[in-house]
Amino acid sequence: MLRCIAVDDEAFATRLLASYIQKLPGLALAGTTTNPLEALQWVQEGRADLVFLDIQMPELTGLQFLKICGHRCKVILTTAYPEYALEGYEHDVVDYLLKPIAFDRFVRAVQKAQALLPAAAPPALPPPAAPGAPAAPTPDYLFVKGDSKNKYLKLNYADILYIQGLKNYVSIHTAGQRIITYLTLRELAAQLPQPPFVRVHKSFIISLDHLRLVDGHTLHVGQEEILVGDTYREDFFRLIREKG
Template sequence: MLRCIAVDDEAYATRILAAYIEKVPFLTLAGTTTKPLEALMWVQEGRADVVFLDIQMPELTGLQFLKLCGPKCKVILTTAYPEYALEGYEHDVVDYLLKPIAFDRFLRAAQKAYALLTPPAGASAAPALAAPPVSLPPSPNYMFVKGESKNKFQRVAHADILYIEGLKNYVSIYLPGQRLVTYQSLRELETQLPQPPFLRVHKSYIVSLNYLRLIDDNTLTIGQETIVVGETYREAFFKIIRER
């Protein structure tokens, strides 16, 4: 059993990691914190085998944390910024998880840590023991989207989403009679949605096939809105439409 702590300056992120840790039979949650200095103290006290560590934190960055904790534990980085991946691996981290983190991706990282920390007894030169198989739980039929303040999130059922429009660093999520604007990229949301019924049809649009009422050549009608299928997405889109 590997003792894990989750460190992120956003409490919501630590709750997600804690829920993931509790689903995996070979992991146990040793603690969560939004204060990296507190987490560093826990590591120095020997309370953790694995640390799930955010990079962008105001008190102490994840990379600074890595330099201070040294080889006392294994670290899995979690961040929304892919540009830190190379520097993280230079510090010999186990894995690098890009937010939003899907459970199957989290599980693969946990299995890497298990293999590194659980060698077979009496066979130090042998390959590390494979992590025990874990069944993936069914994907949730909802997601949480960021609100106008740092720690505000709104639950949105997948079944209620008509389509999503990308607006640079923001997206507009269109629901029946409602429009939500959230500070996320269209690419981030695309990874959280089941495909199908959700399909990327344009660099700026994801649509739900459940609400698609008319296809006229390359033009889609959802409610009162018309959306053009981008050239890059046409072949994949019409292949799925023909199969359904």
């Protein structure tokens, strides 16, 4: 079992990596942070076997992080800037993932790390909850990046009608506004509770809470009409029948 941490100054990026890590057997999520100094402390304390590390971060860049931590753990770099690839490999990184990170590419990078770390330490387990302690509440919102580096918008799941994919961007529609953010539809889908959110087309995710009418293969969501794609029809109509 490889103990993994995700380090990125943008919270949505750590959430995506965390969701990927939790999907794979053989990986244990040891922590996520937007603070590279905190991550460096975790590595120095021996809490991680594998680090997913962003390059462009304030206070401490990913490359500076690599120089300080040495060979205490294996590192997979994550960044939107391909020009850093060569310098990253000079520090003996396992792999270099370009954002937006597709899940299949993530899996290939992990497989490289597993080949290098066949005898990784077991994951550190969180302390057991006290008897009768209430379960941690499930978040009913997410934050998406705004139009500047440190600007984030809070969106309640209940307010989201549907989401449209636009190459490397998504357009999130609520009753009162439309938000454009740099994220792929696949990345956003990994963060959303399913259901009520359902992928119905290569370019659309809808909220079942706001689905007013199913008319053949046409879905009426708010004031929008969205066609169910061929690839998604069988699963969508099975879900509708189960809830009927």
